[in-house]
Amino acid sequence: MKFKYLFLFLIGCLFVSCSSDDQQFEYYKVAKPITLSVEELRSSVEILPVQNITTSGKIYAYQQYIFINDVDKGVHVIDNRNPLQPSRINFLKIPLNRDVSIKGDYLYADSGMDLVVFNIADINNIQMVGRVENVLENYIEYPEEAQFYNWDDYDYQNDIIVGWQVTVERREVIQYDDEAISVGDSSGNSSGSGGSLARFKIVNDYLYAVDNSKINVFDIQNLTSPVKVNEEYVTWEAETIFHENDKLFIGTRSGMYIYDISQPSSPQYISDFDHLKFCDPVVVDGNYAYVTLRAGASCMDGETQMLESRLEIINITDIYNPQLEETYFMDEPYGLGIKNDHLFICDGASGLKVYNKADVSNLQLLQTYASINAYDVIPLGDKLLMIGANKLTQYSYTDTGIELLSEFTIQ
Template sequence: MKFKYLLLLSLLVSVWSCDNNDDDDYEFVQVATPQLMSKTAFRSAVKIDAPKSIEAVGKIYVYRNYIFIGDVDNGIHIIDNSNPELPEAIKFIKIPGNEDISVKDGFLYADSATDLVVFDIRDINNVEFVERLEDVFNVYDYAVPVEAQVVDYGKFDYNEDIIVGWTLATERRKKNTDVMFFDGDVLASNVESVTGVGGSLARFQIVNKYLYAVGNYEMSIFNIQNLKEPVLENTTYAGWNIETMFQADGYLYLGSTNGMYIYSLDNPNLPEYVSEFTHWEGCDPVVVDGDYAYVTLRGGNACGQLESVLEVIDISDKTTPTLAQRYTLENPYGLGVKENMLYVCDGTAGLKLFNRESPKDLVLVKTLKNVQAKDVIPLEESLLMIGDNTLYQYEYKENDVNLISAFKLN
């Protein structure tokens, strides 16, 4: 009997010892697993619908008397702004996987994950879906949860599937496995022409007969001379962690988490790299006016670990951009320029108005503290701003703005 107990004790010690050694080889991690939809089902989901509440406010765009507001990964809400005091939601275009749009002469171009889709909006009451270019974008933003330590792409087939969401779970996994860790990237007429205007967070820009689109590390160049039938002419490496794009005076300015890239449009179907300005890591929208570029860097989060600032960059020599001045901010996002004023969205710290008569010596003249500011579009007659699920419109005053309307989006 004593021998049996000793044998049992020996076995338990052996098992405990193995488990203890085994535990050293394992760890608990947050694993994100993609929720998948077949590309066939994904592409059949486009729909022109009645207005609805916005689930997650995205980017803002203006064309004629209409304001287009993105619903992140879901589509575009159309606002009739004929009367800025009483804007009216009139339509929703369901576009799964959508982030950005551009409009020219009544045709709206939008990304839909890997695809480019085209809509005829010349009759806003009868919007028509007219074209889809499949698999023209190798990179799309599928919004991996920030909590994820590991991304398990095990069942994802890039050729057949689209990532439409995520399941996040804590799992006990062996250390140093071959599971892919998140790196932020999956490979993959005679009438005057009218082009719309986007905010500083845009990744689409139309210049003459070309549509330029950037995503993470590449630029796609579409010829849109035939507005109904865009043609992908080129795809080229553009930099790293590209987030935004701004065009001015024959150049494209790409904002990345690590710097600003300048491209010349002398050859419009294949923009040529000119130079770059490198800064510390941070989310990086950029706007340009004359010899200066204005860049906001948001730190203290997934964008970067350092302070949040506004940088003024001298671009008078496009081959050698240099830092002219730096200002501390709290939580900056988008920004815009109108004459001698610079409007900076400082997140929860509100909208800040800087007089930029001397771009190297900005003067803060006003802060609207009662708003959460994300992005702005300075129009000829009014300033549009989006933030906190609200579309704000302001009229310009000297060193100030007055509220015209505040339109709730949900």
């Protein structure tokens, strides 16, 4: 009988202990970095046959070809000589690639902290011809859902983060003074056209590449051997670049910054226009800059969202004193583009929207292609290119807007 009571007592103690223990632990999403060594990163560039796409990013148009970024993996090369039936040619495997720009049959691409150069004169036999090391600030995108980070096997001196593995783990509850959860222990003569989300821009003999905080200036007079000649600090979280006349317009999460490039190797700050923290591509036409501001966790870095997503039209008649002209609310805007009096806005899951912008104080919505997920557009002379959700869509211009030419899913 004594043994019976002793057994029950021990079971009771164990139950109390477990209950108390459960109150001290919770399940969290923990992100662990997937890494490559610097040597592995630099040796893994390849020209491969056609590959399936994982996540479509930005697009770039050059001559009769389209280059579609597969986020952090490389570039899909598309033959667009027949816009009604585009076809894939090959795939440039470029780890940590987000942007490209082309001049005179030479393609420049970022690969983490490096700039790599390809000769694309023979599109069926592309050759890597150069690499400039450690000239860009490597961009690391952290998973939004992660609550903790596991850095145990990460060597920050020799490892490059190329992705994340997110798992659910049972961890001890830690009380923080603020509301945010800490993220762990961190011991030729021609060029092409990019969209409004581009970080690369070629102007004459110079390539301007925006990283997290700077404009990096490369002299590309020798197309095979770019030379970094300058860098100009802008602000933290610089995102996009647009060129108009002798000005660069830099979109950042906190505002639009304007630089003069009359002296091409030395961008000079002119002015800026501040806004609350949002994702921020910009395009310019005449006296107005058009900026889409997208709200959401990925743009706010966990900060409280104060405003709705919107289009802001900024009067830059006085380039030294930009002023807000008009505001239009949007759903989920990403890239945008302009062709004559038409303004094209990629409004995410709400589709591609076409406006008449002849009167900026009274934009007129002409068309909505709501059945597509729109990410970015490039208005070319004879057609409009749009990318979103791994699909390339092409339109012809009409007097009242655009007309669908073709849809091409990259699988």
